[in-house]
Amino acid sequence: MRTRDWDEQEDESPTGGTREKERALKETRSVYRQADAAYAPFSCPASGECCQLARTGRQPWLWQPEWELLVKGRPLPPPREDGGCPYLDAAGRRCTVYADRPFGCRTFFCERIRGPARQPAETVGALLERLERVSQRVAPALKAPRPLLEWHAEAWAAAPPEES
Numbered sequence: 785m786r787t788r789d790w791d792e793q794e795d796e797s798p799t800g801g802t803r804e805k806e807r808a809l810k811e812t813r814s815v816y817r818q819a820d821a822a823y824a825p826f827s828c829p830a831s832g833e834c835c836q837l838a839r840t841g842r843q844p845w846l847w848q849p850e851w852e853l854l855v856k857g858r859p860l861p862p863p864r865e866d867g868g869c870p871y872l873d874a875a876g877r878r879c880t881v882y883a884d885r886p887f888g889c890r891t892f893f894c895e896r897i898r899g900p901a902r903q904p905a906e907t908v909g910a911l912l913e914r915l916e917r918v919s920q921r922v923a924p925a926l927k928a929p930r931p932l933l934e935w936h937a938e939a940w941a942a943a944p945p946e947e948s
């Protein structure tokens with residue numbers, strides 16, 4: 785299944801322009817909605833265990849527009865001492881950016897998930913391709929997604945908040 789890259793007609797802004805970046809964020813949200821729809825038949829205990837990234841050794845990999853959505857309009861949280869995702873709440877149980885959480889967080893499939901026997905792999909693959917195309921439009925130099933903690937560490941080093 786291939787899906788349209790853009791919800792609206794193209795404009796003529798140069799690659800990486802502000803308007804195109806806004807379109808990329810809108811498109812990324814559209815991809816997220818479709819991922820959520822694909823996973824609607826599934827449920828999980830929402831324990832937050834999969835967000836303990838150092839403990840699991842796994843983390844979401846983000847294309848540039850995904851990272852932009854995470855940092856847009858909110859302060860950058862400090863790294864967690866337990867190696868968990870910086871976007872966990874203080875108790876380490878709940879995501880504080882749930883509406884904007886990355887694609888990988890929406891499609892993470894662990895043994896505790898409940899629902900149909902097969903996950904929607906074809907849909908996930910098609911949506912991932914679409915995310916890549918969206919990212920390539922605004923950040924063509926980025927050839928692959930990057931781990932969330934890598935994005936975060938780079939941003940934290942570049943602009944540490946005053947309270948750090």
Ligand code: SF4
Pocket residue numbers: 834835844869870871872878879880881882885886889
């Ligand atoms: S962004 Fe949210 S859902 Fe994803 S790993 Fe971090 S806390 Fe968990």
